[in-house]
Amino acid sequence: MGSRFVNLLARSCNGGPRHFSLHRMNPANLFHPTRSAVPAVQPLADAPLPPPALSFGWPGKKGELAWMNFMAFGRTGNNFLAVDQIGRTFFYDTDSRSLRTGMPMMCKPIMDPISIAVGDSLYVMSGNPGPSPGKHCFQALIHGRLPASDTNDWSWYSLQPPPPFVNDIPRFHEDEVKSSCGDVPAPYEIGAYTVVGESQIWVSTAGAGTYSYDTVSGAWSKVGNWSLPFRGRAEYIPEHNLWFGFTPNNLQLCTSDLTASSEVRPPVLQNMWTDVVRPKNWTLRDASLVPLGSGKVCIARFFVTHSDNFEDMSAYKKRENFAVLEGVEVLKAGWAHLRMVKHKSERYVFGRDLVIPL
Template sequence: MAGSRRRQRDSALVAVYDYKVGYLVFRFSLKGLFSDESTSSLPQEVLPFPPSPVACFRRHPHCAGLMALVASPKGNKIVVATDSRRTIVYDTTKSEYSSGPDQRGAKPRPILVAGQGRRRRDMFLMTTYPDFSESGPQFEALRLQGGDHLRSLPVPPPPIGYDRRHLWGLGCQVSSYFAMGQRVWLSMKGEGTYSFDMARREWRHEGSWVLPLEDRAVYVPELGLLLGFKRMLFFCAYNITASPPVIRHQWRWSELAPSKHQKLADGLDFICPGLAYLGGGRFCVSWSTTKPRDDKMGRRLFALTAVEVSRSGGGKLQLCKRRSRCYLMSPDQTRGYVL
């Protein structure tokens, strides 16, 4: 993994939801987060957020204000899809916003997935609650080309036996999704798992099973495994080439969350884990507290944890948790996740 180690990012983009504004994106330094030094005897403190956000995406006054955000591997582009059918591209190096094409159909609680490798400029846009009785498109593709130009491409519906008895938000729900090469995989409760080839623009039914992971998972080519969170209690590694996928290892979330001995969040639980792969078997996991900290302003905590997954000489998976850092959010900020 030496080549991957050299390509690791030294910073991470984090999207934070502010209920008065919308989504703010901050850049956090990861310097020293993967240090091998023991932290048990080091003094810990709650750090302030970076002084100003990299970008601000304001919520529409007449919509729920839910957005899906993805960042390019180098962090120089941020692509956003909103529940008001807008798309936006932000160039972090130029500090410029560009409006993309309107979405081809409404996407309540949108999901945006970027491809891997040579398809990393291709994105797949969908809604968490597809309603196949509707005539409008439930899925579409976005392609970033020519700098900040975003192109929208139609996507045919998956080969599902459509049931018009599905009710919005009740009959069908995308429970987990990830990108593997040029394919985007998604599991839908009650429908099974499908993948879409973004190059050939074809669907494939992977099986009637549903991935036992929640929300966004990450496929790691170096390990040949899919990693993500199950029931928000376990961090799991799956062999996705098997059908249904076979679990290779799982770790309790407490092995990744900020340690109690750090005394950063006594009496508070960290939930809503976000996951970003940095290369070389290294991950950045983000957390938000379930309730405000015990202070006069009622502010929540946000945390980043460095985690490394590797194989032993005998091929066994092993997880090494490095350092955690906790940050104090403003009173209007409720949750954050790493992009």
């Protein structure tokens, strides 16, 4: 079963009160009723941004260091968590449209995490643990019986040991290439991650290859010295028994069969589809994939307009952030090949507000 909604989050950057707002799009609007109704040329249509389903005020006072992380949650990714800079956790149930504020706090807040759902549980890891990852760099939110109680509820757990790949990365000199944060060498960054099977979380770093964490046994193991051929989170699509994601360099949609890999044989790309032609002043920032079931997916790409004249402040102030959602149907086209049918594409303009994928 796939997601019933595409969730986009916006962080206000328009000079007013700082806040976050959640916008929910119905992906059914991105598909024609039948494949025979799909026109040869797919125009890009501007769509009105739906009103926020929920808004969060900025979690700190002016001048204080503050942030919020938002994480898709649940088997279909329709629910989500919000966690602030002191570890307060808020759970939004999209089915009941209710916000639970009395959730347990994280063991320790993680500033720039990756998060991945396995079953009903959520696993959260520092996206850039560095050479000294710390005790609480890997945590899980699990629903179960509380210690010394007959009550079932959510609890945060600090998972030990921490990711072992930090010990397999050679020490780098300070003049080596830094990460986007500029505080630790790039080889410690988790460049790609996904779920394999029912219980394994695979994570890749440039410096140590790919490791697997088994959520049942709690054990880490080395998968290979190679990196996953994706950027960010890859999604398993059971209809094709393949993992779908985006290429690391130019964010093109691609697939790979991770089960065909071994310690000495890295996974290879089997399909890759190029992006549509777009105006030169559109800069692609990020992309995400939302599985919808029955071979249908929603591709979300996030852009910002730019000007070649860096001294033109008026052009800088007029830049816009927007998301382009595209409904795509992936069909079998012979052995080991797939065909992509593009349905509708819609653009949602957020102005100066920064749109964040969930």
